[in-house]
Amino acid sequence: MEKGNFRRHRRLRRSDSMRSLVRETYLHKEDLIYPIFAVEEDNVKREIASMPGVYHYSLDRLNEEVREVVDLGIQSIMMFGVPDHKDAVGSEAYCDTGIVQRAIKQIKEEFPDLTVIADTCLCQYTDHGHCGVIEDGYVQNDQSLDLLTQTAVSQAKAGADMIAPSNMMDGFVSAIRKGLDEAGFVDVPIMSYAVKFSSAFYGPFRDAAHSTPQFGDRKTYQMDPANRLEAIREAESDIEEGADFLMVKPALAYLDIIRELKDRFPLPMVAYNVSGEYAMIKAASQNGWLNEEEVVLEKLTSMKRAGADLIITYFAKDAARMLNQ
Template sequence: MKELEFKRHRRLRSTDNMRALVRETHLLKDDLIFPIFVLEENDVKNEVPSMPGVYQVSLNYLTEEMNELVNLGIKSVIVFGVPQEKDEAGSEAYNEEGIVQRAIRQIKEEVPSLTVIADTCLCQYTDHGHCGVVRNGDIANDESLELITKTAITQAQAGADIIAPSNMMDGFVAAIRQGLDEAGYSQIPVMSYAVKYASAFYGPFRDAAHSTPQFGDRKAYQMDPANRLEAIREAESDVEEGADFLIVKPSLAYLDIMREVKDRFRLPLVAYNVSGEYAMIKAAAQNGWVDEKAIVLEKLTAMKRAGADLIITYFAKDAAKWLSES
């Protein structure tokens, strides 16, 4: 009887060492960016109820948190502020003594090895919770750009290594790039939230950042989850306007978008593994329904496989520990 002819793909899966030898995608500690929420109150470390293991911290706990990251081998952090005072223009966002500006200065002075990324938006600072100035019930795009640019400049003055605007106003990269250049910060890169969907996965973040809109929603400026070509248009505009990195947010439900953005544009691509994606796995793991380590490392690897060069993730500490073990 003639021997069957077929491919023997299993030859490359036979042992742990063989699988490691031919592995195509690698998740590294260097890929991880940890988000931190900084409070203006003193002597506070609050666990976010919907995000087990994630804390809001006051400045007197900040250095301890940053040293833990360094000891774990994590090299980058993105800073979100939770101010005590809010107003209609989000003025604490661009206050030179605002909470994010103070946090950046402290990190750069006390833990200088960390790369500090500043989230640049108004939603945590406005009393209405929107990412720009509200006029007649709508977000005034161009007026908002002026305030977002002021925010970016004060963050650069404080020592931020990277500015990460997340507001989704039209022209925000061009405005910030011009503002930084004119203020003498042409060396500071812009990590644009280029593709940011109006997603249901953001709920726990709004608990942590106290940024829930007080009326309406953000669908007039964040993207429709059904749209693919719009993502390419948004990313293309940001590339033309001078972005240095592109973020896709959320990540897990948008791996197809991530792959397409990476294939079309030759800039470093950042996946934002958002709060809802984190909370779901944490809840399932606490109930014993999933193997947390296995599922987290699998999904982070999937983001790398889809084209991400870097990953903003609340799992950064856990992932760093697990990567050290393996």
């Protein structure tokens, strides 16, 4: 081949300024949603063993964490609760004085401009650890919808800016939308966990939320990781039922699904960078095997490049600090 008879792509990589000039994908602090865990205790800031740097907070310590989040420029959080009392129907999930409801109300009083998203599920609140009502060892779909709707309405009453149902029951968006509208919350959007796979990457979260199933698994309602077309059907159903956002969970092993849904549907796309993805990087960086800062930014940028508009991530505070630099 004659010299010069080829394209010189490296011309656009010669310097930092040149690379910045042609960069296609950007990660911003406003893209990040930070998950927070509230517990029913006093004076608690307790690190979650399998998620270094992530903590349980009692309500009297909770606003310390939220203040740090706000000061870093993060505009959205997702609220999870770990109740003291659990029962077969997860009654603390839809109790107006439940841990999440009190946490949301407290946060909105001090930080009214912060977007507070409520995770809407039953698994943290049931004594069996499943996301709905159990009969004969099976999660009952329609009975569970009633309780999930009550939970969403209770969270909206507490001041949640957005409801994020994560249960993967059939028809959950339709049921919750109807319940919110009838209760007067027509302006509260739904961020649907539209495509939630039955993944091995959730282990550390189950430690954090004390939500490990006491029998069986969640494969009868969460999706088979091998399925792509089913993900499209699930997302399409949620749009028809009134979802305002679509989420794919987990993110890193399902970037192809994020890209395909983004190409097909006009709704804002959310990627959930889950606990196992977080823990792997933390463990590798603590062992000196990876440069944490570089890997985190590369990973989050890959989610944006795949089509995610927003990213729920336990790295949100770390990423915001990096971006602030």
